[in-house]
Amino acid sequence: MLTNAIIYGFVNSVILMLVALGFNVTFGISGIANFAYGALYILGALSCWVFLNPIGLPYFLAVILAVAVTAIAGALLYRFVLQRIRGMVLSEVIATFGIGLALLELFKYMGFIGFEYSLPVISDTSIEIGTVVIDLQRIFIVIIGVTMAAFIWFFTHHTRTGLRFRGIAQEERTALSLGINTDRVAMLSVSFGGAYAAIAAIFILPLGTINVEQGYSVLINALAVCIVGGLGSTGGLVLGSLLIGYGQTFTATYLESHWVMLVPLIAILVILVIKPSGIFGKQKELEERI
Amino acid sequence: MQRRKERVDRGIKVRSSDVFALSSWREMLYLSAPRLLPIVGLLLLSVVLSYYWQRVLLSVSVFALLAISWDILAQSGMVSLGQALFFGTGAYLAGNMNHYLGWPPYVTLPLAAIFGGLLCTLFLIPVLRLRGIYFSMVTLVLPLMLVRIIEATRIFGGTEGLSGLDPLPNRWVEIYLIIAVLLAALFGFRRLMNSDYGLVLKGISDNDRSVMNAGINIYWFKTQALFIASALGAFAGAFMTHVYMFVGMPVFAMDYSILPIAAAVVGGMGTLAGSMLGAFILVPLSEILRGLGGLRIVFYGLFLVIFTVAIPEGIFHYIQRKYHQFERWVEVK
Numbered sequence: 001m002l003t004n005a006i007i008y009g010f011v012n013s014v015i016l017m018l019v020a021l022g023f024n025v026t027f028g029i030s031g032i033a034n035f036a037y038g039a040l041y042i043l044g045a046l047s048c049w050v051f052l053n054p055i056g057l058p059y060f061l062a063v064i065l066a067v068a069v070t071a072i073a074g075a076l077l078y079r080f081v082l083q084r085i086r087g088m089v090l091s092e093v094i095a096t097f098g099i100g101l102a103l104l105e106l107f108k109y110m111g112f113i114g115f116e117y118s119l120p121v122i123s124d125t126s127i128e129i130g131t132v133v134i135d136l137q138r139i140f141i142v143i144i145g146v147t148m149a150a151f152i153w154f155f156t157h158h159t160r161t162g163l164r165f166r167g168i169a170q171e172e173r174t175a176l177s178l179g180i181n182t183d184r185v186a187m188l189s190v191s192f193g194g195a196y197a198a199i200a201a202i203f204i205l206p207l208g209t210i211n212v213e214q215g216y217s218v219l220i221n222a223l224a225v226c227i228v229g230g231l232g233s234t235g236g237l238v239l240g241s242l243l244i245g246y247g248q249t250f251t252a253t254y255l256e257s258h259w260v261m262l263v264p265l266i267a268i269l270v271i272l273v274i275k276p277s278g279i280f281g282k283q284k285e286l287e288e289r290i
Numbered sequence: 291m292q293r294r295k296e297r298v299d300r301g302i303k304v305r306s307s308d309v310f311a312l313s314s315w316r317e318m319l320y321l322s323a324p325r326l327l328p329i330v331g332l333l334l335l336s337v338v339l340s341y342y343w344q345r346v347l348l349s350v351s352v353f354a355l356l357a358i359s360w361d362i363l364a365q366s367g368m369v370s371l372g373q374a375l376f377f378g379t380g381a382y383l384a385g386n387m388n389h390y391l392g393w394p395p396y397v398t399l400p401l402a403a404i405f406g407g408l409l410c411t412l413f414l415i416p417v418l419r420l421r422g423i424y425f426s427m428v429t430l431v432l433p434l435m436l437v438r439i440i441e442a443t444r445i446f447g448g449t450e451g452l453s454g455l456d457p458l459p460n461r462w463v464e465i466y467l468i469i470a471v472l473l474a475a476l477f478g479f480r481r482l483m484n485s486d487y488g489l490v491l492k493g494i495s496d497n498d499r500s501v502m503n504a505g506i507n508i509y510w511f512k513t514q515a516l517f518i519a520s521a522l523g524a525f526a527g528a529f530m531t532h533v534y535m536f537v538g539m540p541v542f543a544m545d546y547s548i549l550p551i552a553a554a555v556v557g558g559m560g561t562l563a564g565s566m567l568g569a570f571i572l573v574p575l576s577e578i579l580r581g582l583g584g585l586r587i588v589f590y591g592l593f594l595v596i597f598t599v600a601i602p603e604g605i606f607h608y609i610q611r612k613y614h615q616f617e618r619w620v621e622v623k
Contacts, residue, residue: 084599089423090369091598094555097548098598102591109584220434227427258442265435269428273417276424 004132005253011138013245014145015204017237019218020225021148022196024237026074027226029169030186032082032092034074034193036100037222038215043103044070044198045210046112048119059120067198074194078187086186104215118209119202137206144203148196153234165189224264228271230278239279243267292622303614324613328566329473336465344465348533350573351468352526356550357557357565358475359522364559365483366515367495369422372429374546375413376523377530378436380406382446384528385537389452395532399525406524411517418512421498433542440539451538458532468529472566475522480562491515549573556597558604567606 019041026034034040048066051057057065077099085091126135156162167175168182176182205214221244229240247263271278306317335347356373363370384402387393393401417428441449458464482488493501494508501508531537549572550565557568575593579586601608 081595081599085602088602090551090555090559091602094552095595095598098591098594100591102588102595105584105587105591109588223427256442258438262435262438262442265431265438268431269435272420272424272428272431276420 001253003130005249007129007132007134009246009249010242011134011142012249013242014142016221016225016245017241018141018145018148018200018204019197020222020229020237020241021152022193022200023219023222024226024234025152025196026189026193028233029165029189029192031169032078032086032186032190033089033096034077034190035093035097035219036077036103037193037197038217038219039100039103040070040074040194041197041201041218042107042210042212042215043073044194045119045201045205046107046117048198048202049117049210052120063202066202067195070198071191071195075187075191077194078190082190083183083187100215100219104212108212112210112212119206121206137203141203141207144199148199149234149238152196161185161188221264224268227278228264228267230280233278233280236278236280240267293619294622295617296620297611297615297617299615325477328476328563332469332473336469341461344461346574346577348464348468349530350570351472352530353549353553353573354472354566354569355468355475355526356523356546357553357569358472358479358562359519359526360550361554361559361562361565362479362483362491362515362522363519364554365488365495366491366512367421367498368512368516369426370429370519370547371426371551372431372433372547373523373550374433374542374544375429375436376406376410376520377527377546378433378542379410379520380524380527381531381537381541382527383409383524384531385452385455386446388455388532389447395456395458399528399532402528402531403521403525406527407517407521410520410524411513414516414520415513418509418516430547433547437539437542440542447538449539451536451540453536453538455531455535455537457535464533471525471529476562476566479518483562552594554604556594556605558606558608561606561610564604564606568604571605 022040023034023037026032026037044066047069048062051062051065052059055062077096081095081099082092085095121135121137122140123136126133127139128134154162156165164175164180164185165188167178167180168185172182175185224244225237225240227240228243229236229238244264244267247267248260251257251259251263302317302320305314306320332351336344339347356377359376360370360373380402383406384395384398387398387401388395413432414429417425420428440446446452458467483491490501490506490511494511498508527541530541550569553568553572554565555568556572557566558564572593576586576590579589582589597605
């Protein structure tokens, strides 16, 4: 039971991390809390489904196209909505939340509910680690999660565009004066967040069906991980997802499953009271509290 | 030739801001019309509306109260994402007092408002030192957590809630009670926020460190603002409990957190009247869209986006500007 909990807890943590990566990329770079993130996540999964089933493209092509569609949706969201209200945090939240609400409810209205809306698993065999049986899809998720986290770290530290990302994250005006088109970089960051959401959805959702309601819970999970780890910090993200992931799995194993939903909420609350900017947060003490 | 737009105060605004206001009907009307409009409008609406739309007016007024309470907090530098906390606490307090102790509504309403305010203030005192987005996130999480705790421990009726509570005597008492409270809150707190006391609160939101420098204990002021706002929200919750004769987990729903914020953003923050105007636009809008079935929330979300992108300052500020000023094109020299 304990080894079981440890291994599945690890998988759960990686899933949480994969979900939160995209949200974290957008927030960490442009400071936009993208509340349409859950909708982008579902959009990625559904467009992949559409490319696969009615259109019948091969899996590889469908995945690439779905990621591209979601990335473009993110870019359009920035260009036509966020750019006009940039800097007014509350308006940003309301506008992205409105977009997310509209998209998710539109999917629900169009009838994307039911068992036939599920994505294929890459391989349905399972293997044994010690005494624990685990399916290959979960192992694959772990590999993808680790790769994506490593990729974003490499990208922001060793490419020109990535350095621009970090530039506007640190000081937007200075970046502007050094010839970085901040609007374009911010647009890229939202679109990157969209692409990450699509990748997460395409590999995580085969574990179940595409359920539109997940759009909302994904958002809460992503928020929880980012807050606990520290908004905008990749290392904190890993730690935050491990904390919450293991917390959830151990609660489900040793307590009641009722309490699982409480874990991210309590984690948020405790972290906010003790160290509001998160475990690895870089905010100054004075900016978060006085 | 280049031209630019210039804004100039209307003559009547300049005149009526002085003693001349007392010497002409036009100027007195200019000053009093915006104040009389909500009073007369609400009283008129309560009479002419059909039964169904009267119920809508009830929930509009409740959301307007929540939006006003949000605006008071926001003006004191505390952006709350969880008005449902205040609403739900008030609702559960009133429900429990009525269900377990059997107290009538005219006792539970004021008690729930006062003790709901105290309780919410106690909840939030530990995080009062947090600023900005960190405070907001705590308020976002608290109502979600209370729901889960009620679900898991099955206290206060658990998932079924408490039903069969005492209603208010009749629908006219309901409607005029909430209208009276709404108008009193609107005008009373507008006055409060324009006094020296309100100035301190606004100062806290502008620059809390400089207010501290002035030797003012900002936590004490923040606590008071929190109490005012949460008591208002708790009253709204207690009122709705007695209208529906039911209290359950939905009182902590996200609706009660998001709609007031949306109302304040659409209507315009910082005036209280704007928040109320926003509620009077958004709630009936969602009611009208009800005929669209599943598409209702889609359009609702889009309206929200269009409002925030097209008029980011809020409708009330826009109207206020048009009322006081006119615009004309002038040449740039």
